[in-house]
Amino acid sequence: MSATTVGITFKVTPSGARVPASERQRILSNPGFGKVFSEHMAVATWSRGRGWHDAEVRQYGQIAFDPGTSVLHYAQAVFEGLKAYRQEDGTVAVFRPEANAARFQRSARRLALPELPAAAFVEAIDLVVGLDSDWVPSDPEHSLYLRPFMYASEVNLTVHPSDEVTFVLIASPSGSYFPTGVKPVTVWLSEDFSRAAPGGTGEAKTGGNYAGSLLAQAQAAEQGCDQVVWLDAIEHRWVEEMGGMNLFFVFGSGSKARLVTPELTGTLLPGITRDSLLTLGRDLGYEVVEGRVSVDQWRAGCADGSLTEVFACGTAAVITPVGAAKSAAGWWAIGDGKPGVVTMRLRQALVDIQRGAAPDVHRWMHAVPAR
Numbered sequence: 177m178s179a180t181t182v183g184i185t186f187k188v189t190p191s192g193a194r195v196p197a198s199e200r201q202r203i204l205s206n207p208g209f210g211k212v213f214s215e216h217m218a219v220a221t222w223s224r225g226r227g228w229h230d231a232e233v234r235q236y237g238q239i240a241f242d243p244g245t246s247v248l249h250y251a252q253a254v255f256e257g258l259k260a261y262r263q264e265d266g267t268v269a270v271f272r273p274e275a276n277a278a279r280f281q282r283s284a285r286r287l288a289l290p291e292l293p294a295a296a297f298v299e300a301i302d303l304v305v306g307l308d309s310d311w312v313p314s315d316p317e318h319s320l321y322l323r324p325f326m327y328a329s330e331v332n333l334t335v336h337p338s339d340e341v342t343f344v345l346i347a348s349p350s351g352s353y354f355p356t357g358v359k360p361v362t363v364w365l366s367e368d369f370s371r372a373a374p375g376g377t378g379e380a381k382t383g384g385n386y387a388g389s390l391l392a393q394a395q396a397a398e399q400g401c402d403q404v405v406w407l408d409a410i411e412h413r414w415v416e417e418m419g420g421m422n423l424f425f426v427f428g429s430g431s432k433a434r435l436v437t438p439e440l441t442g443t444l445l446p447g448i449t450r451d452s453l454l455t456l457g458r459d460l461g462y463e464v465v466e467g468r469v470s471v472d473q474w475r476a477g478c479a480d481g482s483l484t485e486v487f488a489c490g491t492a493a494v495i496t497p498v499g500a501a502k503s504a505a506g507w508w509a510i511g512d513g514k515p516g517v518v519t520m521r522l523r524q525a526l527v528d529i530q531r532g533a534a535p536d537v538h539r540w541m542h543a544v545p546a547r
């Protein structure tokens with residue numbers, strides 16, 4: 177069996193030893209996040225001069241690393257995150273994979289990695305999810321999280337763009353981000369650390385951005401907060417992101433509500449959930465703006481009641497309400513600290529599309545062919 181896409185042919189070798197259905201059901205009943213994986217993965221190699229080759233879909237399993245492998249030293253790597261959802265009619269569909277494919281290419285370019293053709297990115301998803309469709313949970317709060325990634329696999333300690341690169345796609349059944357219902361998070365506004373600076377890699381989905389964030393996240397936890405909020409690196413004044421999610425601010429309420437999300441300055445990760453909510457917000461009749469929000473505005477807006485809701489958005493949790501914020505200057509609540517009306521309305525609108533429970537007017541859902 178093989179599947180061809182623009183010159184890249186994935187050789188498909190289904191696993192001979194499938195996990196028994198009872199064991200799979202046990203795992204799917206409480207998958208958690210990122211700890212269990214489905215039975216197949218896609219792998220492809222790129223070599224300078226030769227391009228992409230040895231593309232295959234095979235049984236999920238270990239990858240051996242020579243200790244001199246470049247990525248282990250210099251972190252030349254990028255990744256993506258997207259989800260396959262069980263549709264109400266029983267089929268499986270992936271949310272906006274072409275958008276992730278395009279972002280994967282942009283991230284690769286920034287990290288001096290080769291660009292994987294978008295058709296190959298989507299084909300790898302179709303093949304792995306097609307073979308492992310039984311691993312897409314039917315619980316409406318669960319999904320199959322897809323993790324495409326690419327890394328410098330050349331064995332060489334000189335610092336240079338790798339002459340060999342490996343692409344891998346793995347899939348991980350994931351449970352509800354909020355097993356006990358949507359619960360607002362508290363955030364710590366980090367003034368000691370920056371996630372990204374102008375000219376840096378903040379716009380690329382690369383692990384190094386996360387490595388540099390861990391100490392700030394630990395500091396947030398020490399402050400009794402769930403998540404860290406990143407401010408701009410120069411003035412520590414403009415709000416950028418929350419952990420690995422984008423932020424939205426809701427001014428006013430009801431049909432008059434105005435949504436503001438920090439504009440993409442080059443130091444923010446352009447989230448696909450963010451982009452989708454810009455569209456859905458307009459569909460629902462709200463005024464939607466990409467602009468700047470300062471820490472002072474955030475705090476003053478909460479004090480005078482003009483800023484009514486704040487939420488974060490990303491593939492993993494879809495939408496997370498933010499209930500309170502804390503900085504070195506003090507602590508303040510957002511609204512009544514409960515999930516806001518606009519927040520939950522947007523969340524429902526997006527989840528309904530992802531589940532196939534609402535019309536997909538923007539053609540965001542990609543049906544995975546059954547295998």
Ligand SMILES: *Cc1c(COP(=O)(O)O)cnc(C)c1O
Nearest residue numbers: 420421422445447448449490491
């Ligand atoms: C992935 C990511 C996001 C969210 O992007 P989505 O495409 O919506 O999942 C936001 N910020 C950072 C830093 C990220 O890595």
